[in-house]
Amino acid sequence: MTVASLVDVENQCPVPVCSPAARRDEDCVETHHGEMVADPYRWLEDPRSSETAEFIDAQARFAQEYLDQQQERPRFKDLLTSLEDYEYRSAPSRHGDYYYFSGNSGLQAKSIVYQQSSFDTEPVVFIDPNTFSESGNVSLAGYPFSPDGTVAAVVLTENGSDWRSVRLMRADRPGELGPVEITGLKFNSPYWTRDNQGFFYTRYMDPAKANLDGQTTESSTHGTIYYHRVGTPQTQDQLIYAEPDQPNLLHSVVLSDDDDQRFLLLYSCQGASNSHRVMVWDRSTENGTIQSPVFRPIISDFKCAYKFISAHGPCLYFITQLDAPRWRIVKYDVDQPADGFQNVIPQHPTDILKAAAIAYHQYLVVLYQRHAVGQLSLHDRETGKCLGTIRVPSSSISGILCKRRFPTFYFAAASSLRPVQLLQYTFPEAEPPALTPEVYFTGLSKCNFDPSKYETRQVFYPSYDGTLIPLFVTCRRDLVLDGSHPAILYAYGGFGSSVSPGYNISRLAFMLAFDGVIVVAGIRGGGEYGQTWHDAGKGHSKQTCFDDFQAAAQWLVAQGYTCPRLLAIRGASNGGLLVGACINQRPDLFGAAIPEVGVHDMLRFHRFTIGHAWTSEYGDPNDATDFAYIRRYSPLHNIQTSRPYPAILLLTADHDNRVSPLHSFKFAAALQHAVAKSSPGSTRAQPILLKVGRNSGHGGPTTIQKSIDYEVDVLCFLALVLQQSVQKTSPMEVIPDN
Structure with a gap:
């Protein structure tokens, strides 16, 4: 019997069969600070094992059978396609003899970079990422030009991985990638030197020894600065800076963009905390060379964040949180270091x-x-x-x-x-x-809907401690607040990152198809109100994020926007952790949950990829006090059996080497086991599905068409579990071309 043949006749709701069973290794137990912690799905941490591959395939079949029950899939695809089908163009930028901009006619798989000699001439294709591979899995991550504009360093990624490579392209030879490939880059792009002869870059592994296919879980450490000279192989690149005794420091370089390109700044960061040390090499002095710069520290204490703006004369301009939790702009006169940092724009x-x-x-x-x-x-x-x-x-x-x-x-x-x-x-x-x-x-957009009939309202709701949290609500202007409408609630709440309502085709399609409500919450842990807001939701205050999010759900229900059965929640990365923790703590508040590329094993996150950098945000599981706090909310270790869960769709990607998919694998297997154990033989529990994006990374699918298919699955899931049919008045038709 297939999933599609099972229907709850009483409620006309699809009912899933039991989830695929994953092997449990009951002997896998690890001791953390005197506590024995079972880890029966540790074997899923190996992305290349045949057993992990079988697990992924079984989950894919189960999820697809369930989602294929939704008969509106073609209409969802048409709606998402029409919302995505709008022409895009970036700002023009001048490099040498040409202007450059990127653009997309609407539904091209990837945006194209164009070149033109003046605004009056016809643009020509300079870089077309759609030609990089037949599969479409190679993407463009940037193309910084040499100062004279004659050569671009074309930065490429494959399968959505954070790993990057660089090929050179001459301005007078559009579309021709040079033969030399520079590999091993991650999180950064090259910075050209003023003489146009080479560039600096950061790499994390020896390209000759590393596995850079994007599926490794190996920790990314020992970031090292190199200089590459044009026309030479990478094996001849010059080591510029390294700290072997501090493997977890993240290093990057920035060249000032003043006419003389006088300064080379070396940033070092302790994890993801944005606490910086900054050193500078002044090229106007006689000390050092490009291949051997002499740095001197101007910020050495890792106490707060500094973001370099630019240089003017001897002055370096920064945005900083030094004595300013809401940030200020300061300048530092390299010729007068005793003056320290001087205010330009105060907090x-x-x-x-x-x-x-x-x-x-x-x-x-x-x-x-x-x-x-x-x-x-x-x-x-x-x-x-x-x-x-x-x-x-x-x-x-x-x-x-x-x-x-x-x-x-x-x-x-x-x-x-x-x-x-x-x-x-x-x-x-x-x-x-x-x-x-x-x-x-x-x-x-070519979607036939009238934006004037909808509105975004900003409101402020009280959290558990009375703190007012900003909330954006987008819905029909004349929506009746009677609790009958589905809603989707999104938040992030981490790393000082702010969220605001932007154009998002998945959320818009949800609103248009189901007459739904889109909600974006600026919970603590983010940067909506500066460092104080961030600090209130990190480390040993992380629970505040979850409380704020749950309070948002309760407020929406109390105001009549929706009801728990019709409320879906979604969050990605740190937001995936947020969703995972909240469905454990208050499953009764939600009808559906979509944790996306989430961090779910909070006792081992620091062991994989760049996870060691997140200890500044979450705490260090190797520390007994931090461990005790993290243990109380770690999604994988707090799964409930006493209360039913909402429907859950876990989304991850096979080449996500930022938040490894092992987090979602283990969480899905553990959830499915717990639900099966609490309701043996039952087919009435809500589904727990896992979808693994193929040849994609932390940022999701690598082409527009794959992104649309990805979101079609999400809409099918929500339509099924929230029992929503497409509104008869929904603008599901595409505006025809003239």
């Missing part, structure tokens, strides 16, 4: 400073965030004086592109209901007048 009384850039020589373009909503302002570079605010009708601002020699800068703005819009601002000859940007490019 704002309420708003969070998120980013800044030097523009047109004398200005600072500054991105603030007020209650998780982006705001742009202009400041005098020297004095920090605010010259005005740029009016942007949007909640999400990103991608500020400034060039100090050009009077125009660009930035992207988005909302829950409209695709990204590219805006531009041009500095006038005199003092800036009313600061109103111009639209440079707008992509319009």
